Amino acid sequence: MAERTEPPELPPAPDELASFWGSQGADQAAQEEVIYVVEELQAMQLERQPSAASSDAGSGNGGGSEQGSGGALFAGQEEEDASAAPAPPAPHAGGDAPAGSADQQRQQQQQQQQEEQDQKQQLVALRCMQAGGTAGSSAAPPAPPEEAQLEQHPKHVFVFSTAGKPIFSYRGDESRLAGLMATAEAILSVAHSKGHTLKHVRAGSHVFVFLERPPLCLVGVSALAEPPAVLRMQLTLVHGQIISLLTSTALNALFARNPGYDARNLLGGSEGMLSSLIDSFTSTPATLLGAYPSLPLLGGVRQALASALAAAIKATGALHGLVVAAGHVAATCGAPGLAPLQQWDLLLLLNLLGANASFRHSGEAMTPVCLPRFNASANLHAYISYADAATQTATVLLCGGMPNPAALSAAAQHMQQQLEAVGALQALVQSAAREQLYGGSSSSSSSSGSMLQSDAGPAAAQPTAAVNAAAQSAAAAAAFAGRDALLAVPNLPAAAGGGRFGATPLLHFVYKLSGRQQYVMSPFCGALQEGGLRQAIVVAYSQLRAAMFESSTVGSGPLQRLRYEARPRFVLLGAVNPETELYLTCDPLADQAEAAALASRLGMWLHSRHDQLFSLG
């Protein structure tokens, strides 16, 4: 598949996700280094089996493994940075061999590996080693091979203490993975003892990312070719969510008292919340963009919400207030003199609300929560009042000190009554229902196109006709949840690249307002929900963005302003300027010029509607 990039002198990105990383030279070197290490591990495994040892002694360890391999085992695994200069050759026979023969050995190793199931598990899990003689044995292990089941999933997150005790695993039973987590801690520890910090390791198509936040360690594993920097940010958020439950002060105090402390006791019941956060990493672009989802609203509605929030904050002494709906932020407001909440804190708060259905059932709730960017050492009290449980529309007031539940409840009641009186609450719930992918109310569909129609700017040449057509086609495709969203592609005017499926090359887009750390996107509806396309698109955005930003050695700006990538199932275009980032997914027939023209039209249309799309206060 030919690959087109813009500007053309940049290295082309391959069309297959799996080979995405192969195109980057420095990374290639690092990758090979790790493969050598893995070979060593396997060679040692083989040595440990009398029957298999002779044929594969060719990797050079032979009888000398006891002398040299151990040190090299760990010595090769340290990586200072993804973009570091090519790593020194492994101090070993494997490293000294010519590349071709190393490849051969690698292939041999991989064959061996497939023959020996146990060894394969260990490769994937990057196990240092197993007890001598156990690998490849036919005797049934005492416990089910939990680690073998890990291979069924392309993505993992493990959390353990610096004592190597398991705390959380995204997949599988964490206590059965105690050996795996101990191994990971041991590898980190050895890197430390040599004065290094392990950031990430590649092993075949898997990337292992490490985040050390003593007393916790987090390891992320992905076979989806997600960029390491994005995986690291995902781990940072998982760590943040744990802090949001415990505070860093409590966590540190507990482990200072007892380094072997079992933190699962305190986190019990919150596994679902961590899992839902990790689910979101490949289903929404929030983490990869570093932005929170904003609910598109007519400007007047958002202002009404914000001023009602300000009144409630004044009445209750709350530090921050927000209105959320359908997993989006509709409005935020801080007490005078306080900086706005950071996007990372808001993402954790949104996940807390989304993952805890009990808050919705009770209508109103109080819960302690720590927002790590705001203050990692202490809790806030979150007062949550649901105005509409079906659309998850709620007011959240964050207080310090001793909260007064009665005052908070009264303020929220007053706020909702006020908003209802001016119609803002109804408009909010309607907008939320349109955004909702699952179980959105169908009663609001008749008004779907009209809100943006009233504000159609000069960029939209024939807004009325387009919007009406979109509304009709949306009604025809009533089975598709999310079709009513303001930014659903069929609801956009044709001048902005909108239209029903097949009439426009545009499949999906994401739009970020950089200065405000907010984003909006078209819903993943209809065909985009099928065949893993949604995850593929989200991961592709992270790769596209990484290619535009992270290979840049100059400050924080992007290396590329515009980038086009063709993939088998879709094409991508990224357009970045100092103010905004726009990423498009188009059907595979869209060429570079068509996609770029579309991005330009859509970008202008979105740019003229910032007040409807984002909180700008």
Add this chain to the structure above:
Amino acid sequence: MASRKRTLLKVIILGDSGVGKTSLMNQYVNKKFSSQYKATIGADFLTKEVQVDDRLVTMQIWDTAGQERFQSLGVAFYRGADCCVLVYDVNSAKSFDNLENWRDEFLIQASPSDPDNFPFVVLGNKVDVEGGRARQVSEKKAKQWCASKGGIPHFDTSAKEDLNVDDAFQTIARNALKNEAEEELYIPETVDVNAAAAPRRPQSSCC
């Protein structure tokens, strides 16, 4: 309590190289023995679920390398251990003499909160060799040393013949559980409104 997680015990096996640490662990976890010596590189990790009285616990066994060149493995190997198993070869007086060093090393590196009562278990391995005729360390001598260190339990074991291995590890699990810290609670402080977002000094309260 019903939803509480199964207790996890971190158990560290220490001792000179070649005394049979890996073989003991392998016999215990996998019910297998190989007379061929393969040095442990760094460390091995195995887990086993065991029943102690009415409790099901997971043992996370850290089998360390005996060679001195791996002693830089770092504090992580010792940190947070719930029990330390000291292994010597009854046919090697030197491996027994070194138990003192291994114990000291552990106490320094792990720095447990109550070193005098930290649970150790001593295993004298390879009692099967030459039907016991090669034995250099008598059980009496070993038990004397264990008594002088605060009554450490001692077992004569044979990884090869699976002698006392289960009993020894049962004791290890039991003693580790006995040492389990009281359930700790910590109530985090709430953000002080007057100091807003400024980080506050930690203040704990126990229940």
